[in-house]
Amino acid sequence: MKEKLQKIREEAMRQISESKDLGRLNDVRVAILGKKGELTAVLKSMKDVSPEERPLVGQLVNETRESIERMLEETKAKLEAAELELKLKQEVIDVTLPAKKNNVGHRHPNTIALEEVERIFTGMGYEVVEGPEVEYDYYNFEALNIPANHPAKDEQDTFYINDKIVLRTQTSPVQVREMEKGKLPIRMIAPGRVFRSDEVDATHSPSFHQIEGLVIDRHITFADLKGTLAEFARELFGEDTKVKFRPHHFPFTEPSAEMDVTCFKCGGKGCRFCKGEGWIEILGCGMVHPRVLKMSGIDPEKYSGFAFGMGLERIALLKYEIDDMRLLYENDQRFLGQF
Ligand code: DAH
DSSP states (O other): OHHHHHHHHHHHHHHHHHOOSHHHHHHHHHHHHSTTOHHHHHHHGGGGSOTTTHHHHHHHHHHHHHHHHHHHHHHHHHHHHHHHHHHHHHTOOOTTSOOOOOOOOOOOHHHHHHHHHHHHHHHTTOEEOOOOSEEEHHHHTGGGTOOTTOTHHHHTOOOBSSSSEEEOSSSTHHHHHHHHTTOSSEEEEEEEEEEOOOOOBTTBOSEEEEEEEEEEETTOOHHHHHHHHHHHHHHHHOTTOOEEEEEEEETTEEEEEEEEEEOTTTTTSOOTTTTTSSEEEEEEEEEEOHHHHHHTTOOTTTOEEEEEEEEHHHHHHHHTTOSOTTHHHHOOHHHHTTO
């Protein structure tokens, strides 16, 4: 019996020391100490040992078992450590590798320009409102004093949904919608998309954006218009910017004007940017026509107001010195990434 145990022990030690991984080690453990294991078999045969020899044999079996278990534990710990070390080596992070670029999106130049304009006007107490892009002919033309067959309609040819509904050619109809609400005074700007059946070129697009402005209150005069728009120009283009008003005609304002700003590149001397003029046209404006006020339910004897409208793309092109409007719509990352 003693010899048998000795043999089991030696064989176990050999097999354990030859185990190269945890799986194999477990197989060895099962083969010796498992239910059908060799040492377990010896334990089972203890009933055949004479009672006198039993304590001694029992002690021997226990010692064998303990030494095998100890060796199993030690080997297991060693194999686990080796496995962990290998894993750590394989998963090592090379901190010197260049990092992946994090491409954060950003705002379109149109949006940057719009937010700048909104910031300036909200700072002066204006509200930002919106109107529909698909608009009644009535709001887009008639209520703005552009009757059917008026030649001004030719300049703003658009896409007709039917006789009464068009894709708006200007943001001016939002003026009418605000006035019709009947809440006075009004101080609003209305940015939005407009449509015209224009051919695409460096300065035209069938779909572009405007920002409309409207102020209605008692005792509003042309001086208010001039002061407001001059201040706006200074905020947008810089402290030294001067403005000039040229008489013009719009059916919905009387008198009407176009506003030029001194070229912010040359300060008014004349350069390539302003085509030698020293001035750059940026918006149309005027005192709201009494007939327009009346059509929207406002008494022109009690109230007066001014309005203005500008092209958003034009502002963006000027401010960021972009020479072709089409670049704003092509969404080329190489272009957009510069702003
Ligand atoms: N709606 C005009 C256009 O598209 C621009 C404009 C001019 C708007 C004068 C106004 C204004 O509010 O007073 O050409």
